[in-house]
Amino acid sequence: MQTLYRPAVLQLFGFLIGLSCSLDPRDPNVCSLWESYTTSVKESYSHPYDQATEEPCSDPRTSYRCTRHRITYKTAYRQAVKTEYRRRYQCCPGYYESGDKCVPHCTSECVHGRCVAPDRCQCERGWRGVDCSSACDDRHWGPDCLRDCKCENGALCDPLTGACHCLWGFIGLFCEDSCPAGTFGKGCKQTCKCKNGATCDAATGECTCQEGFTGTFCERTCNKRKCQARCSCQNTGTCKGKGVCACSAGWTGSVCTEPCPEGRFGPNCTEECVCHNAGKCDPVTGQCRCNHGFTGSRCTEECAAGTYGEDCKGVCDCANGARCFNIDGSCLCEPGFSGPHCRNRMCSAGSYGMHCEQKCVCEEKHTLSCHPMKGECTCQPGWAGLFCNETCTHGFYGHGCVEPCLCVNGGVCDSATGRCRCPLGFTGVHCENSCKSGTYGKNCSLECSCENFIDCSSVDGTCFCKEGWRGPDCSEPCAEGTWGPGCNSTCYCSNGATCDPADGACKCSSGWQGARCDQPCQMDTFGPGCLRRCDCVHAAGCQGTTGECHCLPGWTGPRCSDPCPEGLWGSNCNQTCSERC
Incomplete structure (x- = not known):
């Protein structure tokens, strides 16, 4: 009982430690993935308002003021439920959490050694095998080390299985065969580059030249007595002394023919790189080439939500809340949906439930879909409510009726599209424009039938x-004695004067003057408005209407310029002289 109790206590203790610790994202063995969550937020939006102002009309001849409209926006707030995404950190594949660290995990316990990398044990001295559990020497194998290894040419024997691990330059079940001519290296998979009959070392690929040839690959001729010392280093490696090569980045080995093993890079493969999630390390630069679905300098980051594939450049196409697989973009459907993009309901139209036994109660003609598992209604644009039987609240439209309408001047917003239906006399996307002068009606498509008009x-x-x-078309002048807008003002002109129908000004008849034509002409003026001057010589003025001269006594003629004829005298020369004259 005690032996069972102790592991359980340790497991619980480890779990509680895990809850109290958090991983450091900077840990090179910590990977991240994206998870979704919903949150209620207060979001701001621009709400439109119709601002009306009174301005002088465009016609300068009138004093009327016209109403002008323009849309202004003010910040408003509303509650909304949003799906957000956040990073969640966990140990990369091949590692497990220990405290606040990610340490490598070996599937088989390292019995006499320690786990230094995923599924790689570093054995203590005298122990061998994948799990460091065998004490066999390099010539024996098996549970009791009683079986002899049959490996040849210096190959090592696996202490557990007896399988031979051939040295470079050898192949075969027991490593009994040298590499075929023209090949070398591990598994004899590399091709020799030696020329001019040179021999190729089966292990390293180093060329041994015939007499009279030199160069790394024996490609140049030389005088056999004067052949310069040759450098055997391949792949742009340089000689640092006899038989010592300094390999360029990506290569190692005695003559630089061995590519860097996985996880190593740089000159002579001395640098270590760790690429997670099956990423590959560039043997020259050490940069990670990430596998599909991952990114980051060490390939520790899963593609962000909505993306997938190589370099996370693919865009997901999953419907109905499905999650997109970050590697190939395939959709992981929510319960109740199927198909490549999760667009197919698993229940027939109008039903839902675990066995599709429930009937949807959504208003069918206003519903986009009924959730196949929950029966929840997804409404068409312009409709709301649990059963999609409610129209959008006035001033809103669209999916969920959350978009604010932008119509002004009494325009009606289409609850589905938000398009404005303008009242008579207005036009524009938001019904913000009055009809142009001379037009009216629906969409301002009709022309006014007016003659002498300011506007219609x-x-x-x-x-x-x-x-x-x-008149209805402004074709009738004002009746005599009236003037002004609508001919509603009365003329006050005297002595037969006429009244201007536009501004009410009096046009005086001959012999009269003044604003109301109630003042006679002065002595030396006559005619309409007394604007003409009398043309008389010896006169006391002229008649105000005709301009006829009033001659002084003793004078006559049209201009009073002639003296009375012989024998006549007095006013108008109407007196006769007596015999005494």
């Missing part, structure tokens, strides 16, 4: 007449 009603085309005109 943009709603029904009613004519607004200029001063001095009246």
Whole structure:
């Protein structure tokens, strides 16, 4: 009982430690993935308002003021439920969490050694095998080390299975065969580059030249007595002394023919690199080439939500809340949905439930879909409510009825699309423009039938007449004695004067003057408005209407320029002289 109790206590203790510790994202063995969560937020949006101002009308001849509209926006707030994404950190594949560190995990316990990398044990002296559990020497294998190894040419024997691990330059079940001519290296998979009959070392690929040839690959001729010392280093490696090569980045070995093993890079493969999630290390630069679905300098980051594939450049196409597989973009459907993009309901239309036994209660003609598992209704644009039987609240439209309508001047917003249906007299995307002068009606498509007008009603085309005109089409002048807008003002002109129908100004008849034509002409003026001057010589003025001269006594003629004829005298020469004269 005690032996069972102790591991359980340790496991619980480890679990509690794990809860109290958090991983450091900077740990090279910590990977990240994206997880979704919903949150209620207060979001701001720009709400439109119709701002109306009174401004002088465009016609300078009128004193009317016209209403102008323009849309202004103010910040408003509303509650919304949003799906957000956050990184979650965990140990990379091949590692497990220990405290706040990620340490390598070996599937088989390292019995006499320690785990230094995923599934790689470093054995203590005298122990061999994948799990460091065998004490066999290099010539024996098996549970009791009683079986002899049959490996040849210096090959090592696996202490557990007896399998031979051939040295470079040898192949075969027991490593009994040298590499075929023209090949060398591990598994004899590399091709020799030696020329001019040179021999190729089966292990390293180093060329041994015939007499008279030199160069790394014996490619140059030389005088056999004067052949310069040759450098055997391949792949741009350089000689640092006899038989010593300094290999360029990506290569190692005695003559630089061995590519860097996985996880190593740089000159002579001295640098170590760790690429997670099956990423590959560039043997020259050490940069990780990430596998599909991962990114980051060490390939520790899963593609962000909505992306997948190589370099995370693919864009996911998954419907109905499905999660996109970060590697190939395939969709992981939510319960109740199927198909490549999770667009197919597993229940027939109108039903839902574990066995599709429930009937959907959504208003069918206003519903996009009924959730096949929960029966929840997803409404068409313009509809809301649990059963999609409610229209959008006034002023809102679209999916979920959360988009604010932008219509002004009494325009009606389409609850599905948000398009504005303008009232008579207005046009524009938001019904923000009044009809242009001379047009009216729906979409301002009708022309006004007015003659002497300032403007017409943009709603029904009613004519607004200029001063001095009246009638339905402003074609009738004001009646005598009236003037002004609508001919509603009365003229106050005297002595037969006429009244201007536009501004009410009096046009005086001959012999009269003044604003109301109630003042006679002065002595030396006559005519309409007393604007003409009398043309008399010996006169006391002229008649105000005709300009006829009033001659002084003793004078006569049209201009009073002639003296009375012989024998006549007095006013108008109407007196006869007596015999005494």
